[in-house]
Amino acid sequence: MTITQLAFIGGGNIAQAIVGGLVESGYDRGAITISDPSPVQGAKAEAMGVNWSQNNAAAINVSDLVFICVKPNLVETVCREATEQLASKTLISVAAGITTQQLIKWSGSSEIVRCMPNTPALVSQGMTGLFATATVAMTTRDSVGELLSTIGKVAWFDAESDLDAVTAISGSGPAYFFYLMEAMVEAAESFNINREVAQTLVLQTALGAATMAQNHDSAPKALRAQVTSPGGTTEAACQLLEAAGLSDTIQAACKAALDRSISLSNDQSA
Ligand SMILES: NC(=O)c1ccc[n+]([C@@H]2O[C@H](COP(=O)([O-])OP(=O)(O)OC[C@H]3O[C@@H](n4cnc5c(N)ncnc54)[C@H](OP(=O)(O)O)[C@@H]3O)[C@@H](O)[C@H]2O)c1
Incomplete structure (x- = not known):
């Protein structure tokens, strides 16, 4: 350098x-x-x-x-x-x-x-x-x-103007993943796993999934299909997430962050 x-x-x-x-x-x-x-x-x-x-x-x-x-x-x-x-x-x-x-x-x-x-x-x-x-x-x-x-x-x-989109995706993004981790830790605790172990299960899974997604040519969608066997446990969970409209909710959340970034920028330049 x-x-x-x-x-x-x-x-x-x-x-x-x-x-x-x-x-x-x-x-x-x-x-x-x-x-x-x-x-x-x-x-x-x-x-x-x-x-x-x-x-x-x-x-x-x-x-x-x-x-x-x-x-x-x-x-x-x-x-x-x-x-x-x-x-x-x-x-x-x-x-x-x-x-x-x-x-x-x-x-x-x-x-x-x-x-x-x-x-x-x-x-x-x-x-x-x-x-x-x-x-x-x-x-x-x-x-x-x-x-x-x-x-x-x-x-x-x-x-x-693309930096507003960057703010909505990677700038605020860590919090979206923390939110998902939080929910999964709570689920594990409701299955009587103690909090410390629950955190290890969730955090290592998040790290492993991100590392796999980075090291693989396939898009996350294809990776998800690979680990979803018909009639299996992952499918049961994913069907529920889809029925609940989670993908639409996540996209709407990113749009809310984008709109907020644009309006904060406009306030600051006023
Ligand atoms: N943290 C993040 O992850 C992140 C992510 C994206 C963008 N940013 C941007 O990064 C910028 C800094 O954020 P930060 O989290 O690093 O803030 P921060 O920890 O508060 O650091 C700002 C530093 O600037 C010092 N400072 C105040 N007046 C100054 C002056 N006149 N001359 C020189 N230094 C002065 C502050 O001292 P005092 O504390 O004594 O006032 C403080 O140590 C922000 O504009 C933020 O939008 C941060």
Whole structure:
């Protein structure tokens, strides 16, 4: 991986996940600076062996790529305070709902990459959707993709509006799977399996199913057909799920998340 100087403005959960992934993959710690006013985040940065700054402008000045990792409501202030330093940099923003147009207006830079990561990034199994403005060079796109691959998989999108769909599927998606796990643990407990064992049964099954689906050429639908024998236990369960309209409900839930993402984005750009 090409080593460039990186600044992270905001050193909270998502910045630590990305920096943790980079450090684990062998990225030069000396080339990473986390800028965050909080000494708590400073201590965490120093524990990871990367630089800590309390001065965003100074951190940006010595960097080639600048990750904006503050909460969405702080992005405008952070950018406007450092316009002079940001104008010539490539910005990588993880802030949900903040558009590239807003980032261009607030920072003075036209080279913007917008990302939508998800929480499994914290365990290096994230899924990050990416969109870049036309002015971002292909080599920079490749570098950003490579950097974010240290916390999971990445996918590029040609339309910025697709990030709302990414939010609805992979951004909020971990919670949908947790919900299913929760229900299955409750079912196991109702069959007199103790909670700890129930969790092991469910979590290992989820991990095994995801690993199989990833390592197999067949789509999940075909994999499900393969494990569903006529007249068997799986068929009994799947018939009930279908009769209850679970597929439609899941699709409606994803649509609700999509609509909410669009409306939050519109609120923020109002
Ligand atoms: N967590 C996720 O899985 C996830 C997923 C997708 C997108 N995101 C996006 O990632 C961004 C960060 O989320 P997070 O969960 O990492 O938040 P977080 O843990 O609260 O981290 C934000 C950090 O920024 C610091 N900060 C506040 N003002 C600052 C300033 N002026 N300059 C520099 N740093 C400043 C905060 O310090 P204080 O705490 O002292 O204020 C905090 O340490 C958000 O925009 C969110 O939309 C997160």
